[in-house]
Amino acid sequence: MDAVFSNGILSFIGIKFDARLTLIDSAQAFRWTQTENEVCFRAVIDGRKVALVQQKDGFSLHGIDEEDIPFWWSYFDLDRDYDAVVNSCTAYPTAHRAMKLLPGLRVLNQPPWETLLTFILSANNNVSRIRKLVSQLDTFGTNGAAPTPEQLAAVSEEQLRAIGCGYRAPYLVKTAQTVKDGFSLDELRQLSYDDAHKKLLTLSGVGDKVADCVQLFSLGHSEAFPVDVWVERLMRQWFPSDAKGKRAIVRQARDMFGKNAGIVQQSLFHCARLGLIELGTV
DNA sequence: GCCCAGGAGATGT
DNA sequence: ACATCTCATGGG
Numbered sequence: 001m002d003a004v005f006s007n008g009i010l011s012f013i014g015i016k017f018d019a020r021l022t023l024i025d026s027a028q029a030f031r032w033t034q035t036e037n038e039v040c041f042r043a044v045i046d047g048r049k050v051a052l053v054q055q056k057d058g059f060s061l062h063g064i065d066e067e068d069i070p071f072w073w074s075y076f077d078l079d080r081d082y083d084a085v086v087n088s089c090t091a092y093p094t095a096h097r098a099m100k101l102l103p104g105l106r107v108l109n110q111p112p113w114e115t116l117l118t119f120i121l122s123a124n125n126n127v128s129r130i131r132k133l134v135s136q137l138d139t140f141g142t143n144g145a146a147p148t149p150e151q152l153a154a155v156s157e158e159q160l161r162a163i164g165c166g167y168r169a170p171y172l173v174k175t176a177q178t179v180k181d182g183f184s185l186d187e188l189r190q191l192s193y194d195d196a197h198k199k200l201l202t203l204s205g206v207g208d209k210v211a212d213c214v215q216l217f218s219l220g221h222s223e224a225f226p227v228d229v230w231v232e233r234l235m236r237q238w239f240p241s242d243a244k245g246k247r248a249i250v251r252q253a254r255d256m257f258g259k260n261a262g263i264v265q266q267s268l269f270h271c272a273r274l275g276l277i278e279l280g281t282v
Numbered sequence: 283g284c285c286c287a288g289g290a291g292a293t294g295t
Numbered sequence: 296a297c298a299t300c301t302c303a304t305g306g307g
Contacts, residue, residue, distance in 0.1 A: 027288060126287040129305060166303030207290045228288035245297075
């Protein structure tokens with residue numbers, strides 16, 4: 001894979017990347033919009049306004065600063081060898097098949113605070129509405145960026161209900177206050193998966209599933225295995241076991257896939273949602 | 283009108 | 296530790 005930077009444009013050539021799938025359909029990020037003949041994508045990530053163009057053999061980022069190249073390198077998870085992940089799950093044919101069906105799907109490393117906000121909003125919600133709520137929440141931020149913990153802590157529960165947050169409104173206010181008061185999300189990167197998970201559970205609106213999403217999509221904890229209604233169904237059908245609750249399913253998946261559990265989960269999730277692999281109704 | 287959505291929190295056992 | 300209920304909101 002080659003990376004070339006010139007005049008605010010950073011191009012990655014020779015890499016498998018499906019922009020539509022990774023940035024929008026995969027439901028791991030909710031800040032990207034697709035425009036202009038379906039090859040251009042735009043977003044404000046951690047205050048950085050960027051445009052991404054899908055190329056035949058890679059993608060390019062427009063309007064970025066040279067000093068932010070490491071940020072974007074991490075964001076798009078360019079250090080990970082996805083072929084190695086595919087090869088790591090040959091013992092589980094359905095997982096191997098799912099990985100091969102979606103070769104351009106990557107797991108992003110997003111800014112933790114933004115990620116925490118979006119997945120608190122995700123609770124018992126659907127993808128299209130999560131995206132609208134994230135967009136609405138940006139009205140409390142600056143220049144299209146997500147509100148900072150300080151900005152959000154200054155917003156009332158009533159204001160959040162007014163834009164449609166519903167019963168998640170108090171969760172957002174409390175967690176914003178907690179982070180404003182010194183809870184460090186970045187420090188969680190240095191902790192083990194289990195220790196970071198326990199700390200995340202102390203935040204309002206964060207349970208096992210949301211914690212796993214934050215760990216997988218923003219803290220580099222690739223062994224995190226978020227179990228939502230889709231993943232629970234798919235695990236019971238494609239990998240039958242004696243696992244009773246969701247916690248047991250998480251343990252099962254981590255036993256099967258180890259450090260790659262979260263990466264594999266993304267492909268399984270999308271194959272189920274898109275119907276690429278049959279998922280009956282039980 | 284009913285059921286569902288990348289669930290969490292409170293309560294009761 | 297586990298089951299059950301409630302919590303807004305919009306879309307199918």
